[in-house]
Every structure is written in structure tokens, then in C-alpha cells.
Amino acid sequence: MMASHNYFDKQFELRYFEMNELGLATPAIMLALLEETAADHCYSIDHSLFDLFKENIGWVLFSGVLQMDRYPNYKEKITIRTWLSSYSSIKGYRENLIFDENENIIGRAKGLWVFFDIEKRRPTPIYEDIKEKWSYCNETSIAINIKKKINAVEYADYLGKFKVNRFDTDMNKHVNNIRYLQWVIESIPEEIVNTHFLHVIDGRFIAEAQFGDNVLSLTKELETKNTFQHTIKVEGSAKVCATATTVWKAY
Structure with a gap:
């Protein structure tokens, strides 16, 4: 596993209601677990999403990628490792690796998250305290450019x-x-x-x-x-x- 003091790990055991008919976690569940890990990372530095919400502040996902090489089984324990690879004044790139119990990487994800004023519906500067406590590690989890435009479908199949x-x-x-x-x-x-x-x-x-x-x-x-x-x-x-x-x- 990656050696750095700037990451945050969270372990999950996959539950019955998170499975599809094949006994595998669904894509929606994997996204939910990634969100839960990010939320816990916020909580760990005393800036829980609920505390931010009281200040009319939230994190909004502008772009992201999820790559799964396989999906976890029922009762399997996985670890999601998350860290920030870079910041600007209003946004940050969150990296994620998903490990199985044998420390094999089974999934990767990356998201561009924007610090957001919920009331005014526009970005706002990230608190300096958040940047300091989270720090960052410039390693990336996946080599996909999530800023690249994806054109809209005009004629659907x-x-x-x-x-x-x-x-x-x-x-x-x-x-x-x-x-x-x-x-x-x-x-x-x-x-x-x-x-x-x-x-x-x-x-x-x-x-x-x-x-x-x-x-x-x-x-x-x-x-x-x-x-x-x-x-x-x-x-x-x-x-x-x-x-x-x-x-x-x-x-």
C-alpha cells in the first residue's frame, strides 16, 4: 500500500442489501462508499458535512471517474484509501484506491470537488484550516483527465x-x-x-x-x-x- 501520512483509510464490510443478484456490490453502492469515505475524512478534521451545512457550505462534485476491475462480494471487507492530490482556492482533486483484504487494488476513483456556497449557488474559497489539516500528496490514483469535455449526445440509440x-x-x-x-x-x-x-x-x-x-x-x-x-x-x-x-x- 502507498506509504504516506497524508491519506485517510476507511474499511467496509459489504452487506446483503448492497448486492446485486450475483452477490456483488453495485456501482451505485461503490459510489456511496466513496462518498462516505470522503465525508468521514471531513469529520476526521472537525469539518463534518453537517457542520459545514449549518454555514451554508458544501462540497459539490464537478467531474469524476470510477474504474472497477471487480466488484466486492457479500461479506467481503474492503478498504478505501483517499487523499487530496492538489488544491486551488475553490476546488480540490480527491483520489481514491479500493483494496481487497489481500491489499490488491480492485478499483480506482478520482473526483474534482468544489467548495460551494449553497445559498448563493456559487463556489467559495476553501477554508485554510481544511487545507492545512488534510494536507496533500501529489500521487494520483488513475491516469484519466477528468477536466476533458465529454460532448452531449444528440441522437440517442x-x-x-x-x-x-x-x-x-x-x-x-x-x-x-x-x-x-x-x-x-x-x-x-x-x-x-x-x-x-x-x-x-x-x-x-x-x-x-x-x-x-x-x-x-x-x-x-x-x-x-x-x-x-x-x-x-x-x-x-x-x-x-x-x-x-x-x-x-x-x-
Whole structure:
């Protein structure tokens, strides 16, 4: 494992309700565990997300990638290691490695998180105290440029339609990024979902969907086999909320 005093480790044991029918953790659960690790990292330096929320401050994900080489089994213990690889005044890159019990890396993730004024709906400078206590390590977890633009789908091969419900939104008053992942997967052809696992998802968050909106999940097959391009947009408007690409591997 990486030798550094600037990282934060959190262990999880996978539970029954986090499994799919094959007894493997779902992509949405892996994102949830990554978020939980980041939240605990905040808590560990006395800046819990709930304390920040009382100050109308939150962390918002602008772009990110998740790559899973395999998904954990029921009752398997995994460790998520997270650290910050760089900061600017308003944003930071969070790196993640996912280890199995034998310290093998089974997954990697990277996110560009922005410190956000919830009331004013705009970025705000990161507290110096947070930067000092978290410090950083300039090693990266995955060599994918998550700032690179992903174009929106104009003509979809597959389409899903969803309503934004009250419980789709989080404490920052916007649709949680896990919900976007679920909308993307729902529009993937069934023959792929039943025989393949999500190997890589690379996403960009562009605009907020609101409670009560109808959103469309547009999916287009790319030339590379089992690779897709995705767009989440608000129905009846030109508003694009998110774009992504996914790569699927056979079980």
C-alpha cells in the first residue's frame, strides 16, 4: 500500500442489501462508499458535512471517474484509501484506491470537488484550516483527465425518462451524483447489463436538475464495443445536466 501520512483509510464490510443478484456490490453502492469515505475524512478534521451545512457550505462534485476491475462480494471487507492530490482556492482533486483484504487494488476513483456556497449557488474559497489539516500528496490514483469535455449526445440509440423526486436531492439541494449514475445505467441495453459489469464511468456535471423536473437519459453506442456515451438533460429544454462515457466488461 502507498506509504504516506497524508491519506485517510476507511474499511467496509459489504452487506446483503448492497448486492446485486450475483452477490456483488453495485456501482451505485461503490459510489456511496466513496462518498462516505470522503465525508468521514471531513469529520476526521472537525469539518463534518453537517457542520459545514449549518454555514451554508458544501462540497459539490464537478467531474469524476470510477474504474472497477471487480466488484466486492457479500461479506467481503474492503478498504478505501483517499487523499487530496492538489488544491486551488475553490476546488480540490480527491483520489481514491479500493483494496481487497489481500491489499490488491480492485478499483480506482478520482473526483474534482468544489467548495460551494449553497445559498448563493456559487463556489467559495476553501477554508485554510481544511487545507492545512488534510494536507496533500501529489500521487494520483488513475491516469484519466477528468477536466476533458465529454460532448452531449444528440441522437440517442436508447432513451430513459425519469421524474426528479424529493428524495433524489441531497443536503446541498441538488440531485445527488449517484442518482445520475443510476439514470445512466437504466438506459443501457438489458443484454449488456445482464452479462457485463460497469468497468469505467467518466462523468461531468454541468447544470442542476430540480425537484419536479422530468429528465431524459440519452445513450449512444460508440464504435468501440461495449462503450457508450451518455447525456442527462431536462425534458422540453436544451438544459444538459450531465454527460458521461461508460465501458462495460463481460463477467
